[in-house]
């Protein structure tokens with residue numbers, strides 16, 4: 001079945017449709033990961049985004065549903081060069097095509113993803129539609145302006161007792177399962193929605209953690225959360241990953257900005273101190289380094305290729321966060337020391 005990718009700049013790409021038969025729209029972004037396709041498409045940070053796999057062969061190994069990073073596929077759509085879409089097998093017995101149908105996510109294959117990625121590298125992330133007809137919509141919606149966190153955040157408080165005495169207030173702005181798993185190796189978790197009644201919390205907790213999540217970190221719906229981080233950071237450890245890192249920077253008087261086309265992939269080199277770590281990335285926004293001047297936060301890690309701020313910490317207090325993904329999934333384990341830092345911050349032995 002023919003399907004079309006329609007871009008805001010007037011370009012049309014024709015391909016073969018697979019997955020769900022409806023249409024979709026979003027910001028078109030690309031990942032350079034060669035593996036971990038299931039972990040990637042189920043990461044809630046991708047809400048509102050149509051994902052191009054820059055690596056040509058995708059879904060060429062079976063789905064193992066245990067590797068899902070949330071309960072469903074979160075990308076708005078998928079663009080591939082050569083997806084092994086009907087490949088079935090593995091524990092689930094479900095092929096990629098069938099899985100995307102069940103998850104109501106449209107995909108398009110046979111696209112010249114190399115030229116598309118080059119276009120985005122030149123002009124920046126672009127809005128687009130995947131449609132069954134070659135007909136441009138009246139308007140290209142800016143999905144990054146939407147309150148995406150409300151779509152993916154947990155709806156009700158949940159206690160995750162991992163047998164550890166220390167307790168973390170884990171604010172779910174769109175977490176990946178692997179982050180919950182990694183943190184639960186250090187503490188029990190009070191997992192709360194992003195819009196929880198933060199100033200009336202009755203239970204005890206020793207630290208706050210804010211994970212990854214979709215959309216613009218400066219969105220107005222996140223202001224009560226930023227105010228809470230601002231207030232609590234003077235009295236207890238606050239740590240974060242990706243969206244969490246951006247929210248901490250904003251809370252402390254810094255600014256964030258939209259990147260030209262973001263970082264999405266699993267081999268981004270980050271310099272921290274005098275060491276380079278190969279890290280997993282998925283971000284379209286970044287902390288503006290200059291905006292931290294005169295604040296209590298300092299930059300302690302940057303991306304080697306473009307200087308993007310990748311780690312910040314408080315000059316005096318135990319408040320620190322990373323833009324990259326130390327939990328990997330998918331990605332290399334170079335930066336798992338981040339979880340040891342959390343452990344020692346909580347007074348636990350490594």
Ligand SMILES: NC(=O)CC[C@H](N)C(=O)O
Pocket residue numbers: 045211212213214215216217241242243244282283284285286
């Ligand atoms: N993975 C994330 O947490 C992404 C954070 C934010 N939505 C961004 O794109 O930069």
